[in-house]
Amino acid sequence: MNAFYITTPIYYVNDKPHIGHAYTTIACDIISRYNKLLGNDVYFLTGTDEHGQKVEKAANAAALKPQEFVDKMSKNFQDLVSFLNCEISDFIRTTDDRHIKASQSLWKKLLDNNQIYLSNYEGWYSVRDEAFYAENELTKKNDKFIAPSGAEVEWIKEESYFFKLSEWRDKLIDFYEKNPNAIKPQSRFNEVLSFIKGDLKDLSISRTTFKWGVPVPNNDKHVMYVWIDALCNYITSIGYPDTNNENFKKYWPGLHVVGKDILRFHSVYWPAFLMAADLEPPTRVFAHGWWTNEGEKISKSLGNIIDPYEVVSNYGLDQIRFFLFREVPFGNDGDFSKGSIAQRINADLSNNFGNLVQRICSFINKNCNSTVSNIVNYNDEDNKLIAFSINKLDKYKQYMNEQSIDKSLKEVFELLTETNVYVDKQAPWILKKTSLERMNAVLFVSLEIIRRSSILLFPVMPGSCEKVFSILNVDKKDITLNNYQTTLSEPYRINESFPVFPRIDIDD
């Protein structure tokens, strides 16, 4: 059994969860469930990022103590995980004792390895991004300097600890040249590599201007820069600082799925921290794109934040899970529009997948006493479709292994389209009068393809595929990729069918 470790970013608790958070968590759930289908031993981590000036300010604004505030806000993110039907292994909070201990241990390790020094910092800092910017990255607007993210920056001067990032330039270049798949998609790899090849400066990793953070060991005046504390969550959960711990040995290093906005932290700073602490860098960092709402950037000030609870109640959970990953290539930006959701659900789920399930299963219910039997021989058309389904499995896996979820889904839908064409052409309703033997063969092959496609779609739409499996009488333990090619036994009895994907009224 191969161990597989996957993480979402830990979410800032200064705000309510929105579709961007839901997107990253569902992506990881899909990749995690796919790995379970492969038979891998999966550890899936998510959680909340609870320190920093931004959270301190939000707590003040809510007239709560920071700890009370983060307890309340973190709960919203925990609830969202189960609401989205995501199966996690652990939910980490950066205010957990285990995490404070782990991040202080990481700090001490870096200090022991002579990777940290105390000096003074002066520079442009954005509270919103929790990041420093070089002057040439900024633009001027109404006498204010603005970071590339659109956030305002302020000039900061304070005593600070520094991490010797500049010393890691060559080692990072060397690591990425030897591991060209360690950042995906490819365009992001190139972007990161050219950033590293530029002028990599030492990184300020502590603050004295606020208190809400992990105290720096042996210097109470400083709290850790939120990113060193935050990134450390990925190793806290699997037992750091005890690197001989079962989980640590089994799961580290892993795959981090992040938004494109936080790629630099994960693919430059984090691997450098890890190598400097004698640990391995992540296996891969995958950067996904951002969603807009009906063409507009999503922002609080525009008041167009998409609430995951609302869209799920409008369209259904699996419908949204599917839309997010079928509509837009994973890695690209995408637009969340009502028209495209309805179209996507109707075309792919109602008319293609749902229709195939419904027409085949209700035909068997009505005409065959719910049982398919008497298969004598498959003809060329049957064999062609079965062979096509095997070819689709290979492609599906190839794409899933590189996190191209959209491409995997496209393969499954090509198989479903082909199967609907096959059913139309073979016309079991005519065969019923001309050849019961052929009718049974066609129904059996169609059921087989429904079963196979439902296994492939299971990671994306677990709830709906379970409904299909309940009609097909397939046991939960048989939902694995190992079982993909072991056909149903005959005679095969199914249960009463029901529509799994209702159509969306476009006018709604």
Ligand code: MSP
């Ligand atoms: N706390 C940091 C991450 C620390 S990880 C060690 C953080 N948190 S966040 O809550 O601001 O963002 C979390 C994730 O949500 C990021 O991956 C970000 O890209 C994603 N999204 C936020 N808005 C988004 C969209 N509009 N669309 C898609 N994803 C977006 O950053």
